[in-house]
Amino acid sequence: MHNIPLFKALEKDSWIRPFLKRYKKTMIAALFLGFMTFFCAGALMFTSGFLISRSASIPENILLVYVPIVLTRAFGIGRPVFRYVERLVSHNWVLKMTSQLRLKLYNTLEKDAVFFKRHYSLGDVLGLLAEDINHIQNLYLRTIFPTIIAWILYIFVVIALGIFSIPFACLMALMLFSIAVVLPLWSVVVNGARQEKEKQLKNELYSELTDNVIGVSDWIFSQRGHEYVNWHDQSEKSLQDTQAHLQKFNRRRDFLLQVIVCLIVIALLFWTSQQFPGNHGGPANWIAAFVLSALPLADAFSGLPDAAQETNIYKDSIKRLNNLPIIEDYSTKKVLQEPLDIKIDHLVFRYEKNSTEVLNNLNLTISQGEKLAVLGRSGSGKSTLVSLIRGDLVPTSGSVQLAGVATEQIGDRISDYIGVIQQAPYLFHTTILNNLRIGNEQAEISEVWEVLRRVGLEQLVKELPEGLNTMVDEAGLRFSGGERHRMALARILLKDVPIVLLDEPTVGLDPITEQALIDTFFKQLSEKTIIWVTHHLQGIDKMQRVIFIEDGQLEMSGTPDELAKSNSRYRKLKAIDEGNF
Template structure:
């Protein structure tokens, strides 16, 4: 089972650390028990007023030694256990990153909130599975066995009686707690996951919530979800209270039994009277070690839910990878690129309709292609296939003979994208540019900024290229953000550039200036431009119209003007208006 793959490998890899933790745990409990035993003996012996201090000197030294030993062993156990857990946690997070990162934007069925839930909640849940369940349970079972064996040297019947008490604490109560709380933990986990998704969606769409005047409704629903979580938490605390009360009753029964057993040994002259308190006091550190096991085991359903979600994500990624070629290194030219699509079909999982149907075209280096169509026509899907993020259902997508989905590790060397909402990070202009090429020199940065006609403006700012762009680039206008993003594309210097409606939301004058800059600065590069209107089509070598996933018509601007009445009407409706506004 894949669930075991998230537990067993780490146990095997760090088995010596786990053995060290168990040993230190036994030494901690042993020191605590020995401390109480010698303390009980010392108190009893001192109460008899010994003739000389030498008769209690050894117990005094042992009390000090075991008192220090308990603290030292406990601290050492915590150090080793947290070292073990942090190592496992680092391995898990790295493993999860390598699972998810190649599939970002692919056909994973996970929402952003669910991915955040796995990253923030479930991996830490697996950490707690080791720290709060696996290790304490293993230590308790080992302590159970050693305690019963140790008591057997004094009396087998009494050892069996204590084994029964310990069985209630170590096995019966934890299992009852496990089954009782399983449904509660699953409901709690589901509710918390719903909160993650709701908050994530709300954050991503915060502007729409505010503009629609529904902010109060959003927060009211969020508070209701949090209240349900609180109610579940209170029910869990109530159950814990009653469970611990029953555990204390069992401990009380153990103490009474231990008093009776020690008294019977004294009455039979098998034990000195000063040892009665010593034997009874040992029960307290023993109970302190045994009682938490119920709490540890009952949390397993919560961790199991995390385990299932992480495993499901791994399975999802594995299924996604199974339909994609294994990664291979791109070894062809980085300057002369030919893109081919042949008989391409694609449909998203669960959809009966194909997003793309029998698409065939090619683009040699330097060719400029415009992809036009209504929303849902398949334009964005086509770009994802070209980037290798998706794999075709049928047909091929290749770059210089390499399948696009098989060379995604090298895609950033070949393809760069300028989309309608380029993200600028809350840092300096220079750092945002260096994202494309961290080794770029100051001269190279200045050169690309001159090409996009922003160098003089940035230089005029008080901090120059160290000027902060502010959150999401709000320091600059929409056109300026697009120019900075274009400079980043130039700095990346790929032979193929995809333009995903980069002028959406810009006024006609800014749009015209930006398009002029794009065509001028990207001369010689292959351009694949997704757009929804026809401004700038005269600069394109080929125009491809998509409708319901199929190529409806294609050709150069002049060919379509002469041959297609539909194109001519669209151009007349769109182009003159923009020309007039630009003038």
Template sequence: MKQNYLLLTKKDQWVRPFFKKYKKLLALVLFLGFLTFFSAAALMFTSGYLISKSAAKPENILLVYVPIVLTRAFGIARPTFRYIERLGSHNWVLKMTSDIRVRLYRSLETEAANTKENYQSGSLLGILAEDINHIQNLYLRTIFPICTSFILYVFIIIGLGYFSLPFAGLMLLLFALILVVLPLAAVLVNNARVYRKKAKKHELYNDLTDAVLGVADWQYSGRYEEFLTQYNEAEANVRKEDYQLNRYSRLEGIVKQLIFGIIAVALFIWAGNYFISQGTPAALNWIAAFVLSFFPLLDAFSPVSDSVKELPIYEDTVQRLSQLPNPEKENKQGVKADIVLTSTTIELKDVGFKYPQGKRELLSHFNLTIPEGQVVALLGKSGTGKTTLTQIIRGDLTPTAGKVLVGGMDIKELEGQQANYFGVLNQHPYLFNTSLKNNVRLGNLNATDEEVLEAIEAAGLKRVVDRLPQGMDTLVEEGGKRFSGGEQQRIALARILLQDVPIVIIDEPTIGLDPLTEKQLLETVFEALKNKTVIWITHHLVGIHHADKVVFIEDGKIDMSGSPKELLETNNRFEQLYQMDVYE
């Protein structure tokens, strides 16, 4: 099976760059990791020598004083180096993760307009949560252990070569079985299994996330048993792959322990022959020292094959991340200068739109001109494409045909600068768990308290603020629970007024409000937005007199359009709808 480890190639921009960026900290972490295992081995080495020397009943305590001191020193050094190494490695990973998260969010932001088209909710959560964890584990469980073990490997072979080149060659081969052969075998045998597990787990993650988001639909349709059955089957498939992987891991563990046993026996035999050949009884004290020093190294070499076995998971993660836009590369190409529009007249020319998975066109050969400063009401049945049309106008969606011009300029040229020209007042504006002042200031972070208060007053919230215990500093609570629906809309309106943009899209802000509140809110909204270009999505005709032009959309095209007065006088259908809405 063809391997394509992007994380080990120059194409990778999500793992490799951080080696260079934090190379000093990485070198420190690897050195501390080496010192940890060196101290552990040295502790056993001096302990073995001390035990053997003490068993020989030395006539003077000074003869074992040095190994006693070294035993204490290495006993303290091992946990100390381990603790510092853990701090350093996790500090390194946290720095790296922070950078990756920022970069990931910027990457998603660059194609925010197409996010819903290109990603399922589960896929997005998988990228934002699961893939980041994979990258973290890549360093903590794979890169750091492998690098540390190979540093120890080289040190051990060089050290043994000082005493005996033939034995060093034998150890070179035996340790290579653990560090090279077993990891390669693990990858070859388990590669397909790891990919299958990854794919099934990712599919399970997607299905579960989407099902949770639509749990009410499952309950209302009476199909929750079907969902549970599907989920249990998908989870069983993941467990099946886990079972196969675990079975191989157990077999590999047996082989690994067998090799470790061979190394221990070989080390014992070599040490015995080598030091006996020295011809002095004192030389025998070194046998236990050399043999015991090997056992702490098992903790360094044993995880290598398990770490390498997970490389396909990381490859898949990096591959998916590499498909995202590279914001750093785009920044190097130059930041687009702010565009200044001399006019905000909106023109839609022969616009067509269809969602990638959609079966029909929502808009077809759609033409519309909205002059600067005009209020246009968009009406039509649910699903006719009213909200989609406003997203196309704002540049959040790209039309499949035709083009959108704002002030004579293609909306594509305003990419990333829409917030300078468009404001949106939708059905459910989100309010954060902070003060009223901070919620409004989101429209313009540089606004003064006086400017915030002016926006609040213009949105008709002065009386509300005067009644609040702490005025503008009163906590709004998450989602704006402290305020009524109409008051929440006014807070969102104040935010837009502070943003001070020439074009405002209103997406049914009065839905769910009582008639009196609806009327008062519409009066406030259109008074506050006077002289701005307003695109108003609505389902009914209450307050339609505020509009300069009414556009009915049906089957992706304009069914009728004109001023409210003209339509009342010339269009019987509009007159009937108006009578039904106003006098119902």
């Protein structure tokens, strides 16, 4: 069993095995109920066979068949009851497990959500979210649970027969072993390779078919259409041949399984006739009881080869889940102590698929309450720096700390300290009130009106048909760009975070709206730390310090006045921005 691919995949598993321990009581209950389902099925046939045989011998007294009648009724009722309860318990266990798996998966993906495409394609994401979790669910319901229940029955049957005859118990153990172990292993070894080939052929066929359909005009213009059709036919034939071999093997294996079951029935018939000799009545009545009980018990073992064969499907899902980055729960519950300074120390960052440093040995300290402008060309690393400050990315080396704590370790609580206003603030398809309360669900109505007044939207909202309860169109399209930015600012004010990141919020606005928005920003955020990422220098004089990042390094730093006097490059940038160059 150790060589089965599934068990190899589970050796270093950190996703599936922990749930065996976490929900072990429910799992044990499901296994017990599953065992009782098959036990009642076998016992029903056992007592029914005895009852029919005993009744046919014309018992002298009805009391001689009263107990079998009661047991037949009890096991007849018990089987569907145990089956139903077992389904409830096992599915409850699996659903609890998969819900936790999905939560863990979403947390894993969210950790690097902003730049997730560095690691995974869209197909990988869909496969992780949909197929892989479903495969894990089937792993338990269709493989692990049935296999364990069958092994419990295997042990029970062998011990029960051993009470009557140890040699016959050994014979039955050997025959059942061929169904419970030999056939499943045979299925994995033989059909496992074929399933891998089938999967590979399908992937190649889909990939090539997609590419060639997109480029079908090239095939036609080059007059190679027949060549493509022939190639496609060959690929299809190869896939069909592999699938035919899979089906042929399954038919042969299932036939062999039925032969073994038939041999078990014949062996029981022969053994019981020797073990319980006699004519009508007496010991001879046990023959039908033992023989008939073997048929429902065989159902518990007949699905094991298919269950083992499916492990080849599950192993890939387990591998993909375990190849995801480990998410460490860094989130600190303590309140960060002032001063809420941001310290960037020897910061280096590069994306995995790019060996070039986006940020290279960057050192910077932003004091609480400081107003800092970050300039730089597109691709210079400004947006990456913002993501690092927010804790959305982890430095390749060096650190980004807020109040002495690495930002990536603060987790979701970073939103209590840092707010962001981006180029295109998003408004959700709900009421204005709900949109504003996103950061502070407990905010009073009076507080909401106050922040609307502060950002200059109070009158606008009052004039709307339903005021704060007015529905916002998807993405807030009923509002202008400047109004959406003011809504975003109102959210920040309602949340009352001490640090605000302005990620080029005035891009695309006309000069008048831009200047009015800048004035509002800096008036309402006067007591907060502001980090303004921009390539546009309008309003730059309101900043206390300006830095310029180029090729991932800090090229210049100083107050607007200092740079205007001493830095020719800054003067040139400002002249270009003002249209005087």
